[in-house]
Structures are given as structure tokens and as C-alpha cells.
Amino acid sequence: MNVTYNDFVIRFANVNGSGSASANGMFAKALFRMGVPVAARNIFPSNIQGLPTWFEVRVNEQGYLGRREGVDVMVAMNAETYAEDIAALKPGGYLFHDNSKPLPASLKRSDIREIGMPIATLLLTEFTDLKQRSLFKNIVYLGALSALLNIEFDVITGMVAKQYKGKDDLIQPNIHALELGRRYALDYLDSPIEHQVRRTDANGDRILIDGNTAAGLGALYGGATVCAWYPITPSTSMAEAFERYANGLRVDRKTERRKFAVIQAEDELSAIGIVIGAAWNGARAFTATSGPGVSLMSEFLGLAYFAEIPAVLFDIQRAGPSTGMPTRTQQSDLLGAAYASHGDTRHVLLFPSTPKECFDFAAEALDLADRLQTPVIVMSDLDLGMNDSVSEPLAWDDARRYDRGKVLDAAALDGIERFGRYLDVDGDGIGYRTLPGTHPSKGAFFTRGTSRDEFAAYTENPDAYQRNMERLQRKWATAATLVPEAEIQSDGRKAGILYYGTSAAPMQEALDLLREDGVRLDRIRVRGFPFGAEVYEFIDRHAMVFVVDQNRDGQMRTLLVNEGDLNPAKLISLRYYAGLSISADEIHRQVLDHYKAQKLPRLKEVGA
Amino acid sequence: MTFVAKPRTRHPLLPLNELDLTRRDYEGAVSTLCAGCGHDSVSAAIVQACAELSLPPHRFAKLSGIGCSSKTPSYFLDKSHGFNSVHGRMPSVATGANLANRALYCIGVSGDGDSASIGLGQFAHIVRRRINMLYIVDNNGTYGLTKGQFSATNDRGSTSKRGVPNLYEPIDLASMALQIGASFVGRSFSGDKRQLVPLIKAGLMHPGMAFLDVISPCVAFNNHNGSTKSFQYVREHSAKLMEADYIAPSAEITADYEAGAAEDVNMPDGSTLRLRKVEASYDVHDRIGALAHVQRCQEQGEVLTGLLYVDPDAADCHDVLGTVETPLNALAEADLCPGSRELDRLNESFR
Numbered sequence: 018m019n020v021t022y023n024d025f026v027i028r029f030a031n032v033n034g035s036g037s038a039s040a041n042g043m044f045a046k047a048l049f050r051m052g053v054p055v056a057a058r059n060i061f062p063s064n065i066q067g068l069p070t071w072f073e074v075r076v077n078e079q080g081y082l083g084r085r086e087g088v089d090v091m092v093a094m095n096a097e098t099y100a101e102d103i104a105a106l107k108p109g110g111y112l113f114h115d116n117s118k119p120l121p122a123s124l125k126r127s128d129i130r131e132i133g134m135p136i137a138t139l140l141l142t143e144f145t146d147l148k149q150r151s152l153f154k155n156i157v158y159l160g161a162l163s164a165l166l167n168i169e170f171d172v173i174t175g176m177v178a179k180q181y182k183g184k185d186d187l188i189q190p191n192i193h194a195l196e197l198g199r200r201y202a203l204d205y206l207d208s209p210i211e212h213q214v215r216r217t218d219a220n221g222d223r224i225l226i227d228g229n230t231a232a233g234l235g236a237l238y239g240g241a242t243v244c245a246w247y248p249i250t251p252s253t254s255m256a257e258a259f260e261r262y263a264n265g266l267r268v269d270r271k272t273e274r275r276k277f278a279v280i281q282a283e284d285e286l287s288a289i290g291i292v293i294g295a296a297w298n299g300a301r302a303f304t305a306t307s308g309p310g311v312s313l314m315s316e317f318l319g320l321a322y323f324a325e326i327p328a329v330l331f332d333i334q335r336a337g338p339s340t341g342m343p344t345r346t347q348q349s350d351l352l353g354a355a356y357a358s359h360g361d362t363r364h365v366l367l368f369p370s371t372p373k374e375c376f377d378f379a380a381e382a383l384d385l386a387d388r389l390q391t392p393v394i395v396m397s398d399l400d401l402g403m404n405d406s407v408s409e410p411l412a413w414d415d416a417r418r419y420d421r422g423k424v425l426d427a428a429a430l431d432g433i434e435r436f437g438r439y440l441d442v443d444g445d446g447i448g449y450r451t452l453p454g455t456h457p458s459k460g461a462f463f464t465r466g467t468s469r470d471e472f473a474a475y476t477e478n479p480d481a482y483q484r485n486m487e488r489l490q491r492k493w494a495t496a497a498t499l500v501p502e503a504e505i506q507s508d509g510r511k512a513g514i515l516y517y518g519t520s521a522a523p524m525q526e527a528l529d530l531l532r533e534d535g536v537r538l539d540r541i542r543v544r545g546f547p548f549g550a551e552v553y554e555f556i557d558r559h560a561m562v563f564v565v566d567q568n569r570d571g572q573m574r575t576l577l578v579n580e581g582d583l584n585p586a587k588l589i590s591l592r593y594y595a596g597l598s599i600s601a602d603e604i605h606r607q608v609l610d611h612y613k614a615q616k617l618p619r620l621k622e623v624g625a
Numbered sequence: 626m627t628f629v630a631k632p633r634t635r636h637p638l639l640p641l642n643e644l645d646l647t648r649r650d651y652e653g654a655v656s657t658l659c660a661g662c663g664h665d666s667v668s669a670a671i672v673q674a675c676a677e678l679s680l681p682p683h684r685f686a687k688l689s690g691i692g693c694s695s696k697t698p699s700y701f702l703d704k705s706h707g708f709n710s711v712h713g714r715m716p717s718v719a720t721g722a723n724l725a726n727r728a729l730y731c732i733g734v735s736g737d738g739d740s741a742s743i744g745l746g747q748f749a750h751i752v753r754r755r756i757n758m759l760y761i762v763d764n765n766g767t768y769g770l771t772k773g774q775f776s777a778t779n780d781r782g783s784t785s786k787r788g789v790p791n792l793y794e795p796i797d798l799a800s801m802a803l804q805i806g807a808s809f810v811g812r813s814f815s816g817d818k819r820q821l822v823p824l825i826k827a828g829l830m831h832p833g834m835a836f837l838d839v840i841s842p843c844v845a846f847n848n849h850n851g852s853t854k855s856f857q858y859v860r861e862h863s864a865k866l867m868e869a870d871y872i873a874p875s876a877e878i879t880a881d882y883e884a885g886a887a888e889d890v891n892m893p894d895g896s897t898l899r900l901r902k903v904e905a906s907y908d909v910h911d912r913i914g915a916l917a918h919v920q921r922c923q924e925q926g927e928v929l930t931g932l933l934y935v936d937p938d939a940a941d942c943h944d945v946l947g948t949v950e951t952p953l954n955a956l957a958e959a960d961l962c963p964g965s966r967e968l969d970r971l972n973e974s975f976r
């Protein structure tokens with residue numbers, strides 16, 4: 018037997034609504050607790066019950082946690098998808114299934130290994146309750162996997178005990194179902210199989226968390242007090258996380274009153290309107306949505322741009338349109354978000370790659386919005402937002418102070434002769450603002466779109482309009498110096514690869530694969546828009562730059578060409594948009610294809 | 626063009642209120658609306674009401690959507706901040722503004738196009754949310770700013786300036802507000818200051834959502850004979866329910882009411898809302914009765930004006946959400962950020 022440790026892809030094929038999510042989640046967590054890096058990916062339908070759903074876990078001690086093509090172990094619990102599930106297995110892979118009913122002969126594959134277990138039959142004799150019989154199928158296979166993959170059993174039982182703490186009557190039957198599966202696997206199956214788990218400390222102090230939870234916490238730490246949102250997958254869990262943690266951490270101990278307000282609005286127009294109203298009135302406010310919501314928010318986003326209101330928006334991107342593949346991941350809102358609205362508008366974007374960055378950028382976005390007095394959109398996606406992955410622990414520096422930007426209080430107003438809301442006093446394009454109710458006689462102004470002069474007086478004078486638009490351009494240039502800098506690893510290669518967001522997850526693995534094929538690339542991970550000077554310098558320094566997009570049209574490439582007035586020929590578009598997250602194999606293949614098609618030199622490293 | 630600020634010399638004859646301010650201190654920029662536009666009368670009534678209540682003129686948040694009506698917040702209370710937002714979405718902006726700072730008086734001014742067409746959804750939902758504000762619709766039955774198209778409050782059969790009849794049923798915002806749970810609903814007429822000013826005062830003092838439908842004729846597009854929102858039509862067809870005099874706790878502002886037909890409504894801030902009933906049988910606390918009465922009048926071609934309904938013990942959105950008394954925008958960082966030690970605990974929960 019050719020045993021490998023802590024390096025495989027396991028996929029669970031289930032029926033939506035069958036209770037598999039919690040068992041599968043426990044599986045990933047058990048491995049994480051054994052110190053093994055994991056990334057979970059929930060591939061689910063837009064459906065509440067009945068349609069097929071998959072849960073894939075990439076297990077990799079080296080920390081390659083992007084998606085990898087091919088499945089090593091398939092837990093096939095949905096007869097309806099047997100055919101595609103069996104086809105997804107790599108040669109030599111394991112097919113685990115419930116053989117209470119035999120597998121149709123037509124589906125047999127000679128190059129895979131079948132592990133049959135009569136789960137339904139086992140449950141029939143052990144449990145009388147119909148609901149338990151169905152629910153515990155998931156627990157039984159979890160028990161069996163503990164034997165097959167060599168997962169420490171007490172890690173799993175410990176999790177069950179913790180999950181049902183206080184509900185002792187649930188712990189016993191769950192443990193019994195776990196043991197049922199484990200016993201059977203030890204007694205009658207060839208346990209363990211070639212893919213095994215082994216305790217290690219590769220996770221260090223890292224945590225297992227999804228991006229939306231981290232972003233919700235980031236908004237809480239960043240001082241958001243108003244959250245307005247309208248339910249839409251995959252953003253919902255961010256607003257819910259904010260509310261859940263705020264209910265625990267932002268309640269006055271004595272009065273039990275809340276130091277925050279969450280409004281589930283009637284639609285996204287209202288959600289962003291509430292955010293803008295709250296921010297205009299000096300509260301830190303945010304909304305979480307996805308592409309269809311950004312479309313609805315567009316008019317308001319333009320207003321906020323021109324009226325210079327800080328507003329924070331999380332776009333947890335998914336495939337379009339509204340009734341398309343709402344539960345599949347993509348990075349397809351870039352252009353829509355960057356230029357949302359009518360008139361000459363541009364918006365600051367942040368691109369987090371990890372849950373830790375979701376946390377950091379949430380707080381950062383609130384600072385940036387206040388500093389720049391403009392909307393800031395955090396561009397996450399379904400893969401990052403909804404799936405658990407190993408992340409650096411969240412960190413907060415207690416010495417850090419919120420940057421509330423240029424806001425004049427009553428004393429400051431007393432100190433100036435004449436307040437001009439839209440005067441560019443500091444030359445950075447950012448005026449000083451005042452909050453409603455600050456001063457009895459100074460500083461009040463009327464907020465409207467653009468028909469105003471530097472003192473916020475109504476005017477439709479062409480020169481005044483143009484001056485204002487030019488100042489907004491200066492502000493945009495200031496923004497380029499304030500957004501998070503791109504992360505660059507440069508070894509003086511001729512070619513580079515530029516990526517952002519979740520394309521970071523498979524990148525190291527892809528670059529390592531390419532290196533084996535004699536292709537070595539410098540890399541740059543873009544983290545903000547407008548692009549900082551370092552982005553253009555990187556492109557300038559390289560003869561050719563691959564631009565990785567998880568959308569069909571190469572939207573990042575378009576942004577780069579458009580904003581930097583760059584030569585498009587230099588930017589090779591590398592795209593994946595089928596609704597799963599981009600894999601290392603995909604990046605590897607596309608780069609290599611380009612090298613081969615262009616007959617570019619590939620130099621293999623000699624020796625080690 | 627830019628308007629020159631009016632000189633703020635205090636007129637010796639203007640009466641001072643409790644803050645030693647005159648009505649001039651509550652005014653705004655010079656209006657750019659058509660001469661005679663009903664909306665200007667509503668702005669003037671707001672100025673009078675706020676001055677008479679001796680409210681600090683800088684402690685308001687003025688919100689509006691888009692339309693001639695929505696321009697008006699710059700024509701009153703210029704010591705306060707105002708926000709001319711997008712068409713039909715004032716309610717959401719007002720919601721946010723009120724959530725951020727519950728200590729400010731919140732006035733939203735909208736039009737019938739703004740609130741009954743493009744913004745009907747937002748109108749309904751802010752009423753449901755019980756935002757503590759005064760929500761005024763300057764209702765002229767037309768889209769003034771886009772030059773005279775019918776609005777959704779226009780009565781069926783009413784004709785446009787060009788003589789074309791309106792084919793569709795009207796939406797009555799006051800009835801809707803009653804139905805969805807507004808805790809204060811009134812209707813008035815821009816030309817009837819004696820009724821309008823007390824209603825505005827009462828609405829401002831009301832501790833929840835106060836909605837006022839103010840019929841406010843458009844002299845440019847909807848003040849001709851075939852219109853049911855013209856000055857003449859409303860004067861001839863209005864059925865006055867009652868007049869409301871708002872009496873502040875200290876001194877009575879208006880003493881101009883007939884004895885014997887008054888009813889005092891106690892306001893939560895200790896002040897009194899005095900209602901003068903035209904019909905002795907009308908009960909301002911009866912939501913269902915109010916709805917029926919409004920509709921009966923409508924059936925008879927009459928516009929019922931006055932205070933239609935009030936729940937003096939209303940809860941507002943902050944009560945519902947259980948937020949702290951301190952305005953959310955005034956909370957200190959220590960109140961907002963749980964700190965690194967808490968984060969260590971949170972990290973542990975993700976291991």
C-alpha cells in the first residue's frame with residue numbers, strides 16, 4: 018500500500034436539506050484540530066431541500082488550500098448524482114457509498130476502489146425514530162471515515178459533546194451512530210485506506226473561519242454602528258455575523274441597550290439609503306450584498322460619490338444574473354462596482370484574499386470611507402465569504418484609533434472664519450465636513466449632488482461644476498495612496514502574474530507546478546483600487562503579465578488597461594468562470610498553454 | 626446663480642421665542658419655486674411651527690427626495706443640515722439619519738410623485754419601521770419638476786392642464802399610513818395655516834412616525850378648473866375634521882379656539898395637544914374609525930383634513946431596537962471596539 022498523509026481531496030455528495038452540512042463541517046474541523054490545514058468548499062444549489070449538494074475538503078499539510086482538480090475520496094450519498102460523482106474520481110480513488118442498495122453495474126469503474134457500507138440497513142436495526150434514521154446517515158459515515166482515514170476518534174466525539182452541550186439526550190445517540198460507523202469500518206472494511214490523516218502542527222495558531230464571519234467581526238471592531246441589509250446569498254451571513262456578535266459584545270451591561278442598530282431593509286435601495294443617511298449623520302454604517310444588490314444600489318452609490326458621503330459596502334460576489342447561479346462563486350462584479358452609477362463615478366474597491374483580510378479590510382474600509390468621504394466597496398466572493406478555511410488569527414492593536422477623517426466639531430468651527438464644505442484646504446481633494454447639529458450658527462450646509470459651489474451654495478455655474486469634478490479627481494489620486502498596497506514578490510523575472518481576491522488561494526501551488534515546467538513568474542497581488550503606483554511599476558518592469566480573473570471578460574485586465582492607459586497586448590488574460598473557485602491546475606494549464614502556443618523559452622532549474 | 630445671504634438684523638417688531646430667537650432665525654434660503662407655489666406655504670408653516678415651539682434651529686436633520694417639494698428643505702431652517710437625496714428614497718436616508726442620531730428632530734419633505742410612485746415602497750416601510758420623524762408630503766397631484774405629468778395621488782377623472790383626464794385610481798397616502806400603523810396621521814392644506822401649523826407642531830413633538838399629507842397646489846401645472854388639487858377645489862371640498870392646537874407645557878401659543886369642543890391629548894413629553902372637534906363624535910384614537918371616515922369622505926368627494934389619528938404612547942424604532950439613549954454617532958471608541966483580549970477569546974472559538 019502506498020500510504021500518503023495529510024494530502025488528499027475528499028468530496029461529499031449529499032442531498033440538500035438532509036442534515037449533511039453539520040457532519041461535513043465536523044469532518045473538516047476534526048482535521049483542523051489535528052493540526053492539518055484544510056479548506057472546505059460548499060458547492061450548493063439554490064434550493065432548500067432536495068437538490069444535490071457537494072462539500073469538498075482539500076487537505077494539504079504544505080498549505081496548498083486552493084481548489085485542486087480530481088477527487089481522491091468520494092463519499093457518494095446521493096444516488097441521483099452517482100454517475101457524475103464516480104466520474105469525478107481520480108484513477109485509484111476511493112468510492113465510499115451506502116450499499117444497502119447495490120450500485121448499478123453500469124456505473125462500475127475498474128480503476129477505482131469501492132468501499133460499500135450498508136448504512137441504511139445498519140440504522141434500521143439500531144434506531145426506531147424515522148428522523149434519526151435519516152439524519153444519522155451522515156453521522157455514521159463520519160464514524161466510518163474516522164477509521165478509514167485514521168482520524169482521532171476522540172477529537173470527533175469531543176466535538177459532538179461540545180456541539181450538543183446541555184442537550185445530553187442528543188449526545189448519546191450521536192456518539193452511538195458514530196461508533197456504529199467506526200466499528201463497521203474497523204471490522205469489515207480495509208481500514209485505513211491509502212489516504213490518511215496524521216496529527217501535525219501545521220496550523221500553528223491559525224484559525225478555521227469563513228470570510229463573512231471575519232468581515233462581520235471586522236465591521237464590529239471597526240466601529241460600525243448601523244448595518245442595513247437585504248437578504249441575498251452569499252452575503253447574508255456577514256450581516257448576521259455582525260448582528261450576532263454585536264448582540265454579545267455591544268450591549269450596555271447596565272441598561273441592556275444596544276450600541277448598534279441593524280435594519281433588515283425592504284430592498285437594497287433602502288439598505289444603501291439607510292447606510293448613506295447614517296453616514297451623513299456621522300455613524301459608521303455598512304451594508305452587505307451581492308451583484309444584484311449592487312445593481313439596485315447604483316443610483317445611490319453615484320449620489321454618495323458626488324455628495325461625498327462615506328459608505329461601506331461588502332459585495333460578496335456570485336455568478337450573475339439574479340436568477341442565474343446564485344450559489345456559485347465568481348469575481349464578476351468588478352467593473353459594475355468600480356464604475357457603479359451614472360455620471361463620472363468611480364469607487365474605491367478593496368480585494369481581500371483571506372478571512373483575516375476580510376476582518377482587516379472591513380475595519381480599513383470604515384476608516385477609508387471616512388477619510389475619503391466616499392463609498393468603499395469590499396469585493397469578497399462566495400468562496401471566501403461562505404466557506405471555512407485556515408486563516409491567520411484575527412488581530413487588533415489596542416493602540417489603534419479610528420480615522421474619522423476630516424470632521425469639524427463646534428470648537429473647530431469657532432476657530433475658522435468661514436466654513437466651506439467643498440474647499441480643498443489641504444490640496445488632497447478632500448474637504449472638511451460637519452455633522453448635523455454640531456453648532457448653533459456655523460457649519461450647517463445643504464447636501465445635494467453637484468449643483469453647488471465650494472461653500473455648498475446652490476449653483477449650476479459651469480465653472481463651479483468643473484472645479485468640483487477636478488477636485489474629485491484629486492481626491493481619487495489621494496485614494497490611490499491610501500488603499501492597501503499590492504503584495505509583490507519579485508525575482509527580476511521577465512514575466513509576472515497579477516491576481517486578486519480568492520485567486521490567491523491556489524497561486525503558490527500553481528507557481529510551484531509551473532516552476533517544474535520551467536516557467537517562473539514574479540507575482541503581484543492587487544489589494545485595492547484605484548491602483549497604487551506599485552501596480553503600474555510592476556507591469557512596467559515586466560515584458561508580459563498574466564492577469565487572473567474569475568470572470569469571463571477579464572474585468573481586472575479591463576480596469577488596468579483603462580485606468581493605467583496600458584498596452585493591452587502585454588496583459589495576458591487568464592480566466593476561469595465556471596462557478597467553482599479557480600484551481601491551481603487551471604492556472605498552471607492556461608499559463609503553460611500560452612508558453613507553448615507562443616513557443617516561449619522554458620528553463621528548468623538544474624540540480625537543487 | 627448663487628444667492629446672497631439675507632442680512633440677519635433682528636427686526637425690532639418680530640416677537641422673540643423662549644430661545645430669544647425670532648422667526649427669521651428659522652428661515653432658509655430664498656425659494657426658487659414658482660411664485661404662489663403651495664410648497665412655499667408649507668415651508669413657511671414649518672418655520673412658524675419650529676419658531677413657536679422654541680426648538681433650537683440647528684438641531685434638525687432635514688431630508689428630502691427629488692422634486693419641487695424636495696427642494697424645500699433648503700428654504701427653511703438654514704442653521705440645520707439638509708440632504709436632497711434621490712427620487713423616492715428620502716425614507717431610507719431619513720431612517721439612517723435617525724438611527725445615527727436620535728437626538729435630532731427629523732423632518733422629511735417629499736412629493737406625491739416622490740412618495741406615492743417611485744418611493745411608495747420606501748414610504749410604506751418607513752411607516753412600518755416607526756422612525757421618529759415628521760414626514761410631510763407636499764401633495765399637488767402632479768409631477769411639478771418634470772412639468773405636469775399626473776401623479777399617483779391624482780383623482781380619476783381629474784384633468785391635466787391640457788385637458789386630458791386621468792384614467793387611474795388615486796393612492797391615498799394618509800389611508801395607507803393609517804393601515805400600516807403610523808402612530809400619527811394628519812392631513813391639511815397648504816393654504817390653511819391655522820390648521821397646518823398646529824399639525825406640524827404636534828407632528829414634531831410626536832414620539833414616533835408622524836405623517837402629514839398636505840395638499841399643496843401646483844400653480845404651474847395643477848391649479849386649473851379640472852383639477853381636484855387646485856386651491857379652489859380643495860377650499861370648496863374640504864371637510865374639516867377638527868383643528869389641532871399644539872400647546873407647549875409652559876405657555877399656550879394659540880388661544881384662538883372655541884370653547885366646548887376641545888379635547889386635550891397628552892403628549893409624552895408632558896405637553897398637550899388640543900384638538901378642536903368639528904364633529905363631537907370623532908375619536909382620534911380609533912384607527913379603524915379614521916380609515917372608514919377618510920374613505921366615506923372620499924366617496925362624497927370631500928377631503929377630510931385635520932388630525933386623523935394619533936397614538937400618544939407610540940413606540941419608535943429606537944424603542945423597538947432597544948438602542949442606547951446616547952446617539953450612536955456619539956459613542957466613544959471604547960464603547961464600540963471590544964479590544965484585543967476579546968479577540969483572543971474569539972480566535973480561540975475558531976480553533
Ligand SMILES: Cc1ncc(C[n+]2csc(CCOP(=O)(O)OP(=O)(O)O)c2C)c(N)n1
Nearest residue numbers: 692693694712736737738739767768769770
Ligand atoms: C430616478 C429618477 N427618475 C426620474 C427623475 C425625474 N424626476 C424629478 S422630479 C420628478 C417628479 C417629482 O414629483 P413630486 O415628487 O410630486 O414633486 P413635485 O415637483 O410635484 O413637488 C421626477 C419624475 C429623477 N430625478 N430620478
Ligand code: SF4
Nearest residue numbers: 659662693769843844
Ligand atoms: S412647478 Fe408647481 S410644484 Fe413646482 S414650483 Fe412651480 S408651482 Fe410649485
Ligand SMILES: [Mg+2]
Nearest residue numbers: 736737738767
Ligand atoms: Mg407633486
